Amino acid sequence: MQEEFFRLEHVDAASGKARAGRIRTDHGEIETPVFMPVGTQATVKTLPPRDLLEAGAQVILGNTYHLYLRPGDALIRQAGGLHRFMSWPRPILTDSGGYQVFSLAELRSLKEDGVRFQSHIDGSYHFFTPEKVIDIEKNLGADLIMVLDECAPYPCSREYAEKSLALTLNWAKRCKAHFESTPAVHSHRQFLFGIVQGSTYPDLRRQSAESLIELGFDGYAIGGLAVGEPKTMMLEMTELCTEILPADTPRYLMGVGKPEDLVEAVARGVDMFDCVIPTRNGRNGTVFTWEGKLVIKNAAFREDFRPIDERCGCYACRNFTRAYIRHLFQTDEILGLYLASLHNVYFYLDLMRTVRQAILEDRFAEFYRQFYDRYRPDNQTVEGRGQG
């Protein structure tokens, strides 16, 4: 008997929502809740794969739009797939490219059949259809792949949201049909995720989730959030979705978010996260601690010979001081970007490990209190999506 793709291991008794589970792929298992570092262009920015493994990364994300443009999915197919191309032995998830087409590309025109766009790099014209995106994702060979969707902007009129959702559902159907009717390119299995859209309209979200469930996917993503809406709205939409989505499939909240957003979303039944914040903030000199963020470049840290976070077990915290890392930023040294990125990714991974352990031991509520006793969230907006 083939083992199931996702096994729900435990639901926190008190909350009845926070979940611990296990995703099985041919590149290994993923323990959830999980944070997936973003490897936009076949690299998690500044971090060698072995350092990601050491930090405990279980799965990373690749961006289909970027990889399609450079180096091209044909080249990656020729290299033996994305795992071999970038020397990452564990699971990979690729998005569909939809988000980047709508946020990054020039002069896009949306049609029933797909979306025409100009490359943000050289202005060349391209056309993504649901079928084309599945072909690209098969060439890339990620373990977990996404259907093509339109990520509606925020705010978004009811009319636009309805039209967008209809298109996105049609694309999801076509993606699934094409995924199932075409042969595999690489020898390992791929699992297809549907993406719930519907902007901030509860009934559209519900309609989206129910229609996708009827089509049947290996997992379900919650898309169209972390695009500028208030945090309460993001959490409300998330909870609405997790209440509908089947318990025995993984739930992936796309592009979210700050540490406190992850904690809140786990509390509402989300299993998977990706976000550029740890790597992008790292490169900008902002680092996370269990007490909140620090702008490590600040003069306040000039003579601070403590690690970024005394409680952290990452390579940066075991070996370097705030004073040293500040010096690296002051002098534009790449090692600073590396150490801050490595620490931040470790922090996110460690946060999810801690959350998971708390869920397994039925003390998520205790974890939640302790987290907020120490951690200072910085504001109530939702940051999130973009390049890794």
Add this chain to the structure above:
Amino acid sequence: MQEEFFRLEHVDAASGKARAGRIRTDHGEIETPVFMPVGTQATVKTLPPRDLLEAGAQVILGNTYHLYLRPGDALIRQAGGLHRFMSWPRPILTDSGGYQVFSLAELRSLKEDGVRFQSHIDGSYHFFTPEKVIDIEKNLGADLIMVLDECAPYPCSREYAEKSLALTLNWAKRCKAHFESTPAVHSHRQFLFGIVQGSTYPDLRRQSAESLIELGFDGYAIGGLAVGEPKTMMLEMTELCTEILPADTPRYLMGVGKPEDLVEAVARGVDMFDCVIPTRNGRNGTVFTWEGKLVIKNAAFREDFRPIDERCGCYACRNFTRAYIRHLFQTDEILGLYLASLHNVYFYLDLMRTVRQAILEDRFAEFYRQFYDRYRPDNQTVEGRGQG
């Protein structure tokens, strides 16, 4: 009985010049001939210390001028010295700052007492005397430290060279006196190197070497080369110096050079090298192989799924292809700078390990022939000095 600072282990029988030795410091031994990666601003650019250790780096270099300006030698002293500040457990060598004052700083004015200059960063005024430089180097706490010297430009008039040499000898004397008459700042020993100058004038080189030997230093550097002179001239001056310098002290050819330059200098009795070429070339997308240099960014490598060098054992070559590294450069990904730098540093270290083994086994001439059978030197200029 205290063990000697330098032990000459073996001189290649056939050449009678190429040497293998061992330098002993309180941070461990250094097997020579040795290449020292340049860590200008308390970091070997892009490379975490543990990766340098893995690559086999035995000793790295820090630049006094840069560290004095940022973060300041007082801060590094407060941090427990440069080793602790940058988390590098093995030996460090610091230059005197003289080279950067003359090549990088603005509006310098040279006086008998020292050199006044403006910081290239913020235009602030500073004054380096021989005594001040020793104080800074004591604060930094490198194991091997250099006297203040003037690195004369090339070409250089006889008159300028004579004056410069007189000044440099006087400074060497004052450095030694100050070094010996002031207390240690850190608990480990420091060893002082004199620097042979004299431009391209054989008699001045001779005078310089003999005067320094008379003063007596732990080691001797050959300075003022790799500043634009023809390669034949560089090698001639080097050989002239090694013939005079005592056999029982280490000889350090500053700022040299390309792989073939190192081989040639070893053949003439040099023990120690530093150069920014491996790291700077790495960041520019040029990598070294046993067949010569490759510009890894070139389209020729788009579909080249071989490692940079099939014979190389570095992390980059064990895990990544030319096609992948080219992609990283095409997409401005920092991991590309890291992998190319790591490979190049490994290549230089491996070259010196191979040279050393050949010397110990009295087959340096065989190594030399085999090296040139494969390796294509790219031209006859001497590249070298600058920031790591």
